[in-house]
Amino acid sequence: MISIDKALLRQLLLIERPWEVREYRFDPRKRRCDVWVAPEVERGWFGRERKPAVPTQTCSWRHLSIGPIQCHLHVALPPGQDQPGLDWTGEPGMPFTRGLSQRVFAMFNQGVSLQSVCTLMDLNLQDVWRYRYALDSGKPSGAVPAPVAAPAAAVPRAPWVDEPGHPNVPDLTDPVWLRLLNADLGLDIRVLSLKLMLTRVRSQLELINDDEVRLLKLRELHRYFVKNERVLTHELAQLRQG
Numbered sequence: 001m002i003s004i005d006k007a008l009l010r011q012l013l014l015i016e017r018p019w020e021v022r023e024y025r026f027d028p029r030k031r032r033c034d035v036w037v038a039p040e041v042e043r044g045w046f047g048r049e050r051k052p053a054v055p056t057q058t059c060s061w062r063h064l065s066i067g068p069i070q071c072h073l074h075v076a077l078p079p080g081q082d083q084p085g086l087d088w089t090g091e092p093g094m095p096f097t098r099g100l101s102q103r104v105f106a107m108f109n110q111g112v113s114l115q116s117v118c119t120l121m122d123l124n125l126q127d128v129w130r131y132r133y134a135l136d137s138g139k140p141s142g143a144v145p146a147p148v149a150a151p152a153a154a155v156p157r158a159p160w161v162d163e164p165g166h167p168n169v170p171d172l173t174d175p176v177w178l179r180l181l182n183a184d185l186g187l188d189i190r191v192l193s194l195k196l197m198l199t200r201v202r203s204q205l206e207l208i209n210d211d212e213v214r215l216l217k218l219r220e221l222h223r224y225f226v227k228n229e230r231v232l233t234h235e236l237a238q239l240r241q242g
Contacts, residue, residue: 013073035068068122114128139210198221
């Protein structure tokens, strides 16, 4: 077993008082480090605890890796409480911490597949699927809000231009997409896969209240049209008419 300084581990994980690293187990063969975190307790002579420990429940989440090392956190929390301001904790019932959830959610927003997310992030497919299923079932993303970047200078273009090579697909910001998702815009749909997708996404939106997850669904629909532009000429013609 390779020795790791607890203070260094605490700094790497950005764990601040009143929290402390109580224990850890590092397995270099599996490239895995399990870390137990709990609130600090007042100690007296010889490190003895002065006050009895507060009853806690342990919640476990996969966290951001430290280099090639998988990091699994086991956090002692008071029953019924979470820590929404800490990116090394997660939402109840979710497999990832908020810090890792932010990375995974960003990949979903970019259209990265489940299998590719697993490969790129060295994650278990079952955990990624469970996270995605939770999003589709109405649970919040659990991600720490990313810093808002300064908006880029606007480039004049026709309202239906999405990106080079897809001039017939309305821009993602076009309100026509919300109208389509909300069934406010009736389309004569000839492609079966589009009918099935709209039915699935609309049923999911009935459960989803998180604005970020709803935007994710909007991106998925928009990306579907970009990918299948050639077979959706009939439907795109109607979208451009509004």
